[in-house]
Amino acid sequence: MKLFVQAGLLFIGAVLFSCTDSAIVTEAKIDTPETNWTQTTKMDFPFEITDVSASYKLFYQIRYNNDYPYYNLWVNRILLDENGNMISKKLQGMDLFHASTGEPYGAGFGNFFDYKILSDSMQRFPKAGKYTIRLEQTMRKDTLSGIGSVGVEIIKNIQ
Template sequence: MKRLGLVLLVALLAFGCDTKAVYSEYTDIEDGKWYIKNAPSFTFEIKDATEPYNIYYNLRNSLSYGYYNLYLTRYLRDERGKEIESRLDELILMDPKTGKPNGDGLGDLFDHKFLIKRNYRFPKPGKYTMQIRQYMRQDPLANILSVGITVERVNATN
């Protein structure tokens, strides 16, 4: 009985707190091999276009990843499929000189959260899709385990 109470308390604390995130999602990369043709898409809804948002990449890699960086191309589209923006980004996963991994690690796995856009205002309320493609030109790119995005309200109040 005490154990059930503890589980409920932890669940309430974890889920009861309001978060800034309006969307957070990962896509697992099958067998840790990211093929160029595999371009995960993330569709989310913005209800209030007057408020600013921060948008982040979420990434998980194995320590066996062969490079210190990762190039990604991102495409932001509105609900009609019209491209609002596309951009090539470089993410630094490890210190280029020492090879020390960045991010939060547990054993061989490292999680990263990289800011894509700060204080971004969407053109209007509606659904948006962010598509992400690896641009390392190695096909497949080994030891990338998952990729995703988080969209957070900047001025969240409780």
């Protein structure tokens, strides 16, 4: 019986250990005050790159509700080096709701929906070090209601 318990604990430990993903560089989110994202609110996500030979996937993680007035969201994604110098700037649009049916994308719980959107699948970084991804909403309306949080996930591509 003791051997059975030890084997069971070893199995559970192996399963838990295998579920951790060492390829995740960072996963972070920032909540918006009162589910409002203003154009002056810049979302900064610091992270560190150690392997410049690898490419990385960049994802946006948007939490929103039915109060969001549009079907899409446009953001500037700015990549900054450790000194705050801009390396790149990219305007990107993403659909949060189906344009004709109005159905929300992502997984829902209550009135909120969580949606993970691929930004880039082969992002490379020029050197090892600390970086920041800054997201700015660029919609025509200064204050966007219905955005609960904005996040970034960076995953190292494993060959």
